[in-house]
Amino acid sequence: MSSENLMLDARNIQVKIPVEGGVVEAVQDASLKIFEGQTVALVGESGSGKSVTARAIMKLLPERAIVGEKCQVNFQGEDIKDWTENQMRKVRGNRIAMIFQEPMTSLNPIYTVGQQIAEVIHEHHPGKSKQEVREQIIQLLKEVRIPQAEDRVDQYPHQMSGGQRQRVMIAMALANNPDLLIADEPTTALDVTVQAEILELLRQLQLKHKMGVLLITHDLTIVRQYSDWVYVMQHGKLVEDSSTEKLFAKPQHPYSQHLLGSEPKGTAPALPEDAAELIDATDMEVVFTLKPGVWWKRQPPKMLTAVDNISLTLRKGETLGIVGESGSGKTTLGHALLRLIDSTGEVIFDDMRIDQFDRKGMQPLRRKMQIVFQDPFSSLNPRMTVRQIIQEGMLINNIGANAKEREQLAIQALQDSGLDAFALERFPHEFSGGQKQRIAIARAIAMEPEFILLDEPTSALDLSIQNQIILLLRELQAKRNLSYLFISHDLRVVRALCHRVMVMQHGKLIEYGDSSKVLENPEHEYTRRLIKAAFEIAA
Template identity: 70%
Template structure:
């Protein structure tokens, strides 16, 4: 390595957590260095301690965390171990910016995105006028390739797709041109066509401002393309570190070799021809009010059409994949089918009409129709233990003969989702993003449904765990004849799991057909562009 200026030196990071079951070790003796202009990657499976190690730098750990006495972090040679909260406020957002893994939990729902980005700028630039701040926010949103930035600046987080919210988070992290950028899964919620754009943008800004970047990700293809140095973590420890190309070509640790050999494999087995249709949608339409009307001024309301008259069918035991760029209407369509939002058109489930049912009338069907949301943290009650979260639906729907039976069902659901029974006594905030995703899957599985809407269920999971989840979903489907509606931007996972694929863009259907046929011989240019982007990133 050429002579470089040391930006961050992290030594002997040790973190424990207080839990009801005692002290849980999370990170042990982790050390790493970041130089100016360098991208350092922390990789490893969910729960390996990557995000916790990074949060030590920002002093953003929960109150239950215990940081080791020998842990030492220096920034520009200054020891931050004695910094109090007031000192850290001067650091956060100015010298160190952070892109969080789950944007919906980091964005305030009652403020517009423009106000939230502007607050970060104002905090460290008191002399700037409101107009100057607004212009800088617009410039940032434009750099993030956010469509219609003049319109988006005045919108609230809930009015944006998951990928759009992620781009807002990136804009906030870069607002004050920090010396160090911590990017915790910065492209998790982004489709493949935008991933490369965002990462190239981060790379350009890094070179322009000579930033150091700490990249935390489960996507090894991104690491190989953008990182200079890699630290591999397992069970809270660093097991191997090296220059990126050396680590990928000659890994020495068995765990590193395991990670590098992990990728979604295989294709979905054929669905028996006699399997009946369980779900049908006809001319499904969804629109949202963007500007209320005014009767006195004879001004009609303005609406945005998010889903534009789509038809679909799903058979028992089948998986239908819905793909497309962020904001294409994938999640909106899924929520409309489950009657979670208002829509037009016909929806029929197992011979039962859904489109004419209100929330109360839908309640008896909720046991049979489950959903795993894209952002698991926002769908898991932070005040409840995992046991309470999983058993809540059982109690409401009278599943299980008694408390002991429900306990066994909860344990089985956790184990099938790749988590140990001790997780039952912990709270959502004590888990990594990938672990929370598995808790959300366990919650759905425990209800013994016939149909599951899976909204980006593997987006927060590393490649090796993706394979486990894919195998789990296949096994459950085979065992219980489950039907899945699988929403994803990861075409590699879609190819491995889905029988058919539905490509959406701007609320319209672009192409639909057998997954292998569509991906090997797409008919539409947009589909070809999606596939090309997916496998170029993977190459």
């Protein structure tokens, strides 16, 4: 490309972060370029320095970070490396926007999504009226495929699914039509069809506005169709860069080859034909009130049927996958089975009917029914050591005769999860994303459960770490005869781990059967669309 179209020229980025006991060289002399209308992918595993590089460009590093003196950040002909905070405030969210990886920590829980997007617009366009801004916000939510945008604009982040919150972050970043968009893992929490739609949307906006895009991801497979140039990062260093076509055809560096070869593989081991039934749910239904009625206006409440007349069974030692787009009711169904939310219909667990049990009635069963959440960063208490995190449930449920026995159970759970006993004394922030998820799994299995709800447990992890977690879950299942309900939007992981698959759409059951049958010969058009999106991106 012509140097006249050069939008960003970042050179010699070096970032050191002081930590207890030394200094971490987070980024070591990294240089990259982005031209107008170009999508550049920055790829590598967690901890490789991708996000720190982006934050160095945006001047969003923590105060303790040390930036190298040779660092240069030239944006549209101006060196912004030494700009003041006031100067950068006029740039951020306007000329350069960033989509952050974790929407729950980026969105303010006490403001509606509409108020938070409005703040970004008003900051750079104070002359717009409230009505103009509201109409723009609704249009943005529609553009990022959020259903019922007129109603969603007044909802709070906790009232949306993980994928919907990520789409709100994308809408916020696009609000002022930026020249450069830095997208830090923008599709991590999204299902495969929305992932493809969002990337296609970014491409369309890019063509319309000649926008440059820096796409940060740990998954090389999703950038094949959407990036023009790829930089590969490992341990703070750029180890390879080339055109996307050349990199995928013949990666030169061993690390690039490793990333390309890390797609989940294999299938679930055969389940014994005489495996006993653990869960039998019949005609389950969950209904939420989106908007209360107004009696004096004769307006009835607006209701949402999140789970609509669904029945399922789960045998001991079996993994049942639940797939579907964000908002399809997957997590709601899982929470209803665990009696974490109210539902109608019959639920039998281990030959005991539990659908009428209240919180007190469920207490004796909690140790048998555990959950591993999607985001290990927010599901572990940062103020507690790993020992406290794992033993908290033991203390509540009277597991272990004494402290010594609980210690041994915690160590065994850690070792079964692939970690050593030394981890007990450390805090969550001292571990990588994959290690945190192993701690979350250790916390669950320390309760010696029969059933574990796995809610997107691999979506925030690198492909190579995903493989490790899949192998770990298989080993634990074989060793402890565990039953899993595996919620995911990643059909490649589902194929590798699940015996049977349920496909959900808008709260309804669309398709149900053996994994091989559903994924290789789907009957429903919606299932075919999911599979096409998943495996075309990975192709």
